[in-house]
Amino acid sequence: xxxxxxxxxxxxxxxxxxxxxxxxxxxxxxxxxxxxxxxxxxxxxxxxxxxxxxxxxxxxxxxxxxxxxxxxxxxxxxxxxxxxxxxxxxxxxxxxxxxxxxxxxxxxxxxxxxxxxxxxxxxxxxxxxxxxxxxxxxxxxxxxxxxxxxxxxxxxxxxxxxxxxxxxxxxxxxxxxxxxxxxxxx
Numbered sequence: 811x812x813x814x815x816x817x818x819x820x821x822x823x824x825x826x827x828x829x830x831x832x833x834x835x836x837x838x839x840x841x842x843x844x845x846x847x848x849x850x851x852x853x854x855x856x857x858x859x860x861x862x863x864x865x866x867x868x869x870x871x872x873x874x875x876x877x878x879x880x881x882x883x884x885x886x887x888x889x890x891x892x893x894x895x896x897x898x899x900x901x902x903x904x905x906x907x908x909x910x911x912x913x914x915x916x917x918x919x920x921x922x923x924x925x926x927x928x929x930x931x932x933x934x935x936x937x938x939x940x941x942x943x944x945x946x947x948x949x950x951x952x953x954x955x956x957x958x959x960x961x962x963x964x965x966x967x968x969x970x971x972x973x974x975x976x977x978x979x980x981x982x983x984x985x986x987x988x989x990x991x992x993x994x995x996x
Contacts, residue, residue: 842902843989845962845977852964854989856973861964864896868936869959869978870952876901877978877986879961880929880936880952882913895920897927898961898976899940900986908976956981964989 845852845861852859866883881896890896896910897920909922916931929938934954939947955961959981965974977987 842987843975844985845964845979845987847958847960847979850962852975852989854973856968857966859964859966859973859975861962863955864961864963867955867961868952869955869961869980870950871980872940872948872950875986876905877980877984878940878950878952879978881961882931898978899925900976900978900988902986902988906976906988953981
């Protein structure tokens, strides 16, 4: 039979083990990593990664910190097929979500997990609304990418581990993005 002292010792050991696991899983380098839109370089703790712009991109804002990128590339790429609609919503802190689907005309609704995007694709802009977690709809207007704005990705391997990132860069220089070793936010 285990006595109260032994139970407390096991409980303390269990709490310590959980604390150590959480500390090991936390990412102390969990800081925003920007992409240089002129060189397409990403300076990370792991090294320098080289990015690329996604063709057919439009970028805009949902709020001051929450940005949206929509791309309708004419040609396929590493993570999309020609004619797909690609959506990336990111705030660099708690949300970094990519999703894509076949283009079903100029007016579409795309839903992924707890996000619904209604959009209208035009030649000069993409407009629509985004609803996250059944919240209030957030309207947006996304403008075509320019020399200093756009939707970007990067992928590099450091010490045998593959890292990927994605960024939305607005014309005024604001960026939202993430860099990590999985398709989740890091």
